[in-house]
Amino acid sequence: MNYELLLKQNNLKITPQRLGILQLMHEAGHISIEELFASIKKQFSSISLATLYKNINAMLETSLIKEVKAPEVKARYEISKTPHAHLVCHVCGEFKDIHFDVVHVAHTIADTSGYTINDTSLIVSGTCPKCQ
Amino acid sequence: MNYELLLKQNNLKITPQRLGILQLMHEAGHISIEELFASIKKQFSSISLATLYKNINAMLETSLIKEVKAPEVKARYEISKTPHAHLVCHVCGEFKDIHFDVVHVAHTIADTSGYTINDTSLIVSGTCPKCQ
DNA sequence: GTATTTGCAAATGATTTGCAGTGCT
């Protein structure tokens, strides 16, 4: 994945910290602020939590990344992809992407409401096979 | 709605504060902590934010109420009902219940995954007719 | 009467802001 291009396309300057954040996010798939901070400190030992938050917020504003808010657990961040659903194990905490047509479901839901749809969040929580 | 019965069924003691919280939550449909605190202070001027949090947490633990975490906005709380979806207007902030079979969707999603499903959150964000 | 809840104050945790210095283009 070309992180430099991703940043450029979103009018964000390329910095080593940002590249590191995107790389870790991509590897993890879904990652929380704490996990990200702990991991990135291995590369940039003096990185500050303020910088991490500023960058996360900048990337959220341009929709380069997306915040996934599941019930009961802390938010995770992922690089934006085509709309999909999530499956979360509340025992081990694993997040899994599910390729499912959420846009179609959203339209069914908003059908008679007159709403203009922007975003759909579909998260199923449960226990994964390993944790049962 | 019988709030005393609701509390009893969940093994929670009946207090005026709890009855007030449930009443406001029921009237509002979906309410944030700040809104709830501002409203309940009109009835119990000396209620503390700590009490509010303790009660919200107690009711969440028994599942008497549910936390709705939508993208971009602060969490809202609702009295637990049959599973349903939510439609949120990101302009005026209004939350709307949509009676939609989320359990069926959840099963479709978790179908081949081997997950045991506990909970499903389906939230569609957009602009409501009034705000367009 | 006993256990739980309340309200207060203080503690903790999470996130944001201001600013001086540095780095990107």
Place this chain on the structure above:
DNA sequence: AGCACTGCAAATCATTTGCAAATAC
């Protein structure tokens, strides 16, 4: 060169905890 980004410290905002007094059952 000029503007954006970084890192630090401090500020702010959100939530939790400990404890004494009050209340539920």
